[in-house]
Amino acid sequence: MTFDAAIAELTNLLGDRCSRSKSDLDTHGASETHFPPLPPDAVVWPDNTGEVSQIVKICGTHGCPIIPYGEGTSLEGHTSALRGGVTINMSRMNKVLRLDPGDMDADVQPGLTREELNRDLRATGLFFPVDPGANASLGGMAATRASGTTAVRYGNMRENVLGLEVVLADGRIITTGSRARKSSAGYDLTALMLGSEGTLGVITRLTLRLSGQPEAISAAICSFERMSDAVEAVQQVIQMGIPMARIEFVDTDTARAFNLYAGMDFPEKPHLLLEFHGSERAVAEDAKRFGEIARDFGGAGFETATRTEDRNALWTMRHKAYYACLALKPGATAVVTDICVPISRLALAVEETRADIAKSSLPGPILGHVGDGNFHAVLLIEPGNAAELAEAKELAARMSARALRLGGTITGEHGIGMGKLAQMPDEHGEGWDVMGEIKRALDPAGILNPGKLIRGN
Amino acid sequence: MTFDAAIAELTNLLGDRCSRSKSDLDTHGASETHFPPLPPDAVVWPDNTGEVSQIVKICGTHGCPIIPYGEGTSLEGHTSALRGGVTINMSRMNKVLRLDPGDMDADVQPGLTREELNRDLRATGLFFPVDPGANASLGGMAATRASGTTAVRYGNMRENVLGLEVVLADGRIITTGSRARKSSAGYDLTALMLGSEGTLGVITRLTLRLSGQPEAISAAICSFERMSDAVEAVQQVIQMGIPMARIEFVDTDTARAFNLYAGMDFPEKPHLLLEFHGSERAVAEDAKRFGEIARDFGGAGFETATRTEDRNALWTMRHKAYYACLALKPGATAVVTDICVPISRLALAVEETRADIAKSSLPGPILGHVGDGNFHAVLLIEPGNAAELAEAKELAARMSARALRLGGTITGEHGIGMGKLAQMPDEHGEGWDVMGEIKRALDPAGILNPGKLIRGN
Numbered sequence: 001m002t003f004d005a006a007i008a009e010l011t012n013l014l015g016d017r018c019s020r021s022k023s024d025l026d027t028h029g030a031s032e033t034h035f036p037p038l039p040p041d042a043v044v045w046p047d048n049t050g051e052v053s054q055i056v057k058i059c060g061t062h063g064c065p066i067i068p069y070g071e072g073t074s075l076e077g078h079t080s081a082l083r084g085g086v087t088i089n090m091s092r093m094n095k096v097l098r099l100d101p102g103d104m105d106a107d108v109q110p111g112l113t114r115e116e117l118n119r120d121l122r123a124t125g126l127f128f129p130v131d132p133g134a135n136a137s138l139g140g141m142a143a144t145r146a147s148g149t150t151a152v153r154y155g156n157m158r159e160n161v162l163g164l165e166v167v168l169a170d171g172r173i174i175t176t177g178s179r180a181r182k183s184s185a186g187y188d189l190t191a192l193m194l195g196s197e198g199t200l201g202v203i204t205r206l207t208l209r210l211s212g213q214p215e216a217i218s219a220a221i222c223s224f225e226r227m228s229d230a231v232e233a234v235q236q237v238i239q240m241g242i243p244m245a246r247i248e249f250v251d252t253d254t255a256r257a258f259n260l261y262a263g264m265d266f267p268e269k270p271h272l273l274l275e276f277h278g279s280e281r282a283v284a285e286d287a288k289r290f291g292e293i294a295r296d297f298g299g300a301g302f303e304t305a306t307r308t309e310d311r312n313a314l315w316t317m318r319h320k321a322y323y324a325c326l327a328l329k330p331g332a333t334a335v336v337t338d339i340c341v342p343i344s345r346l347a348l349a350v351e352e353t354r355a356d357i358a359k360s361s362l363p364g365p366i367l368g369h370v371g372d373g374n375f376h377a378v379l380l381i382e383p384g385n386a387a388e389l390a391e392a393k394e395l396a397a398r399m400s401a402r403a404l405r406l407g408g409t410i411t412g413e414h415g416i417g418m419g420k421l422a423q424m425p426d427e428h429g430e431g432w433d434v435m436g437e438i439k440r441a442l443d444p445a446g447i448l449n450p451g452k453l454i455r456g457n
Numbered sequence: 458m459t460f461d462a463a464i465a466e467l468t469n470l471l472g473d474r475c476s477r478s479k480s481d482l483d484t485h486g487a488s489e490t491h492f493p494p495l496p497p498d499a500v501v502w503p504d505n506t507g508e509v510s511q512i513v514k515i516c517g518t519h520g521c522p523i524i525p526y527g528e529g530t531s532l533e534g535h536t537s538a539l540r541g542g543v544t545i546n547m548s549r550m551n552k553v554l555r556l557d558p559g560d561m562d563a564d565v566q567p568g569l570t571r572e573e574l575n576r577d578l579r580a581t582g583l584f585f586p587v588d589p590g591a592n593a594s595l596g597g598m599a600a601t602r603a604s605g606t607t608a609v610r611y612g613n614m615r616e617n618v619l620g621l622e623v624v625l626a627d628g629r630i631i632t633t634g635s636r637a638r639k640s641s642a643g644y645d646l647t648a649l650m651l652g653s654e655g656t657l658g659v660i661t662r663l664t665l666r667l668s669g670q671p672e673a674i675s676a677a678i679c680s681f682e683r684m685s686d687a688v689e690a691v692q693q694v695i696q697m698g699i700p701m702a703r704i705e706f707v708d709t710d711t712a713r714a715f716n717l718y719a720g721m722d723f724p725e726k727p728h729l730l731l732e733f734h735g736s737e738r739a740v741a742e743d744a745k746r747f748g749e750i751a752r753d754f755g756g757a758g759f760e761t762a763t764r765t766e767d768r769n770a771l772w773t774m775r776h777k778a779y780y781a782c783l784a785l786k787p788g789a790t791a792v793v794t795d796i797c798v799p800i801s802r803l804a805l806a807v808e809e810t811r812a813d814i815a816k817s818s819l820p821g822p823i824l825g826h827v828g829d830g831n832f833h834a835v836l837l838i839e840p841g842n843a844a845e846l847a848e849a850k851e852l853a854a855r856m857s858a859r860a861l862r863l864g865g866t867i868t869g870e871h872g873i874g875m876g877k878l879a880q881m882p883d884e885h886g887e888g889w890d891v892m893g894e895i896k897r898a899l900d901p902a903g904i905l906n907p908g909k910l911i912r913g914n
Contacts, residue, residue, distance in 0.1 A: 100799070100801065102692075102696060102800070102801040103799040103800055103801045104696075105799070144641055145639075145640075145641040145645070146641070147639055147641075151638075151639060155616075156639050158639070158645070158648070159612075159616065168891070172887050173887075174885070174886065174887050174888040174891060175885075175886065175888065176885075176888055178861075178864060178865055178866045178884070179798075179799045179864035179865065180797040180798055180799060180829075180830055180831075180860075180864070180865040180866040180869065181797065181799075181800075181829045181830055181831075182602075182604055182608060182613050182615070182797060182829055182831065182866075182869055182870065183602075183797060183866035183868065183869060184601055184602040184603070184604075184652050184795075184866075184868045184869065184870050184871060184872040184873070185866050185867055185868045185872075185873060185877070185881070185884050185885070186652065186873055186881060186884075186885065186888075186889065186892050186910055187649060187652065187653055187657075187892045187895060187910075188602070188615070188645075188648045188649060188651065188652055189885075189888055189891060189892070191615070191645045191648030191649065192644060192645060192648065192649050192895075194645065195641050195643065195644065195645055196644055200644075212698050235559075239559060239561075241669050338641075340637040340638065340639060340640060341636075341637055342557070342560040342562070342636045342637060342638075343559070343560055343638075344557065344559040344560045372637075372638045372639055373637055373638055374637075374638075374639065403637075404635075407635060407636035407637070408635055408636065408637040409635045409637040409639075409640035409641075409642050410642055411640065411641045411642050412637065412639055412640060412641065413639065413641050414641060415641040415642075416641070416642060416643055420642070424642070424643060427635070427642050427643075428631075428632075428633075428642070428643065429631065429632065430629050430630075430631050431631040431632065431633055431643075431646055432643065434625070434631060434646060434899065435643050435644045435646070437898045437899060438644060438649075438895055438898055438899075440898065441894045441895055441897070441898035442891065442894060442895075453643055453644075
């Protein structure tokens with residue numbers, strides 16, 4: 001099936017903001033992880049919501065799939081053009097439309113990245129706290145219900161998006177939510193769209209809740225002899241209610257990856273990386289209480305960094321962890337897992353996962369946002385090696401089953417995309433069918449990001 | 458239309474847990490506010506989820522409406538049997554099914570009330586923070602996305618429900634969410650069900666997030682010369698990020714109502730009622746910082762109460778505010794408004810509302826959870842007086858329009874029910890149609906709580 005007629009109309013509408021060049025198609029069909037290249041038939045760059053609506057209407061008329069695209073940093077093949085069609089690159093819609101420091105909220109366009117937003121906010125005393133590591137677009141973060149290192153303190157996109165503007169499959173433009181901090185006015189369409197991965201509509205504006213920049217920030221790092229000690233220290237910290245802004249776990253393999261990739265000299269042991277936000281005094285107190293717990297679990301080398309440069313170095317490294325892990329096996333790609341469990345089950349989940357990977361033939365560094373009970377294994381495979389891919393997928397499936405057995409979820413923050421469809425029935429049972437019924441009600445022709453999230457989509 | 462056949466089958470299933478007695482029908486058809494009596498044809502009391510599913514299937518076969526019922530404390534006619542049918546009273550499903558202090562979560566049945574839950578939690582060091590005043594059922598609170606006095610600190614039901622079990626219109630039983638603190642596994646069906654007012658399913662179990670009981674609690678009360686001073690003090694407090702657990706406004710009329718109803722001796726002036734949660738030191742510091750701001754705005758009589766009895770007296774009175782206000786006009790009922798605006802617009806919204814009510818013939822005390830930007834006017838009318846009802850509804854409609862003009866919502870916490878249908882297009886535009894499309898996908902025959910929330914439902 002070709003979509004030449006749709007693309008001709010889009011070219012009429014957008015001129016050279018509609019491209020069929022091979023390099024554009026290849027870029028937009030590529031995956032950060034193990035998915036094969038799946039390029040679209042065309043890429044368009046709209047400038048405003050009205051154009052997005054027209055693009056969607058044109059595609060709808062021709063039954064042409066639509067794939068919304070932010071920065072392409074998703075890990076589950078969300079932006080792959082599985083059935084061809086038109087990728088809508090939102091990068092030109094990247095403005096802050098309104099900023100209200102008094103109400104601590106802002107309206108932004110979906111192509112704006114979180115780093116760009118925080119740069120714009122620097123002088124206001126505010127920041128947007130959700131930090132998935134990658135410099136993702138805010139629209140993409142909304143579409144996958146992203147979270148990251150700071151969710152333990154500030155919540156994920158669910159807590160930090162007040163409202164959305166969305167173009168639906170038939171081109172209708174709706175606004176969800178409001179600038180009020182809460183509402184009981186009908187179905188929570190904002191929450192429904194967050195995490196819908198482009199299958200229910202194209203996000204064209206976000207109203208974001210902002211947070212005050214903390215008066216003081218302190219970072220810390222601490223190594224442990226055993227993985228279980230590090231993770232049990234986290235459980236203790238969370239259960240005592242010490243307000244961490246970030247609490248990240250990296251295992252021995254990840255520490256080694258940091259050393260190889262960035263020339264660091266970490267002890268090759270499990271580590272916790274932390275950050276505390278608050279008043280000068282609160283931050284010092286929290287760090288001290290954490291240090292006591294860490295020592296109880298044999299933590300060593302506990303040091304805090306209050307200088308911005310030192311903190312930035314620490315978190316820059318953490319944010320590059322994926323690429324550092326990839327470098328452990330030259331030329332590798334990865335199956336990245338993403339389970340999240342109740343905090344009391346975290347140590348068990350990590351231990352079992354570690355043991356399962358150790359029995360496999362694959363390297364699989366473990367790291368994660370353990371304050372939420374969320375962690376990842378980066379299963380390294382040779383591109384094109386079907387046996388390794390199969391082995392990695394089996395490990396990943398067992399991790400998902402483990403998460404569900406322990407009361408958790410198959411994905412804490414990466415989403416479903418194409419990569420986790422097989423586990424959806426195990427997590428949701430008939431709830432997955434309900435998602436399909438909603439999808440078909442809002443997109444009966446199935447043009448919005450087909451092949452993702454929904455059964456048989 | 459009668460539903461005798463359905464009720465005969467329900468009697469077969471449930472025996473004397475299916476009632477057609479006039480007193481049962483009248484009780485379940487009554488409204489807390491101004492809605493006329495609208496009794497169902499029968500009331501049933503299921504004991505478990507399986508029975509709820511069977512009840513729904515029987516009703517579905519006969520096209521018989523189903524009205525889920527908790528404690529009947531809703532204010533917008535949510536439980537009125539507008540088209541007859543069967544009210545499902547959930548009060549026998551009132552158990553704590555699982556409690557995990559380590560993970561700070563619990564599974565509860567929907568008929569359990571928030572006060573019962575907190576009594577059960579007392580020895581654990583945990584509590585469930587959402588507090589709408591009334592001793593509502595937790596299922597009802599979920600169905601209306603309730604909040605209340607503590608939402609400024611702990612969030613509303615959206616932030617405190619991790620997952621649900623729901624019986625759908627066709628009798629299917631689904632589980633949404635998990636015990637993990639976050640998830641990106643598909644559409645957020647938990648959030649979709651929260652606030653759906655029984656129109657998408659019957660909630661049969663909730664997984665709740667619990668909070669640690671604060672180490673110290675301090676309450677405070679403070680009077681102001683002018684309403685604008687009180688409200689502007691709130692804006693200042695919120696914008697400075699002082700972490701209030703509760704910050705409630707009552708106007709002069711409400712203070713007078715308290716004095717008349719409960720024999721208190723408040724100065725007949727606007728007041729703020731506050732509560733601080735935290736460590737001993739943090740609570741003292743927060744109260745001191747609040748006191749300074751209050752004094753800047755002419756606040757007087759600032760006193761803090763750390764004794765449990767004194768605090769309980771204060772909040773008991775606040776919780777009875779609705780009944781105190783009713784007593785200002787003997788025999789009255791009320792149209793209770795519920796707008797929520799961005800905090801920077803709060804003073805303007807309250808001032809304009811006060812002036813509008815002053816021009817009317819009706820008493821209308823104003824009070825609310827001003828830390829969220831949420832406030833209520835209790836418009837007092839004589840039952841059966843059509844002119845007063847019309848006047849109150851016009852005032853309420855102008856309040857809703859004001860909220861929307863200021864970037865807010867027509868309901869912060871009470872929901873839509875039958876009472877706010879007319880304002881839904883103004884808030885949501887075509888988004889309201891989208892709600893209807895979701896409704897029809899999940900309940901094509903329209904048997905779940907017809908006449909509420911959805912256009913033409």
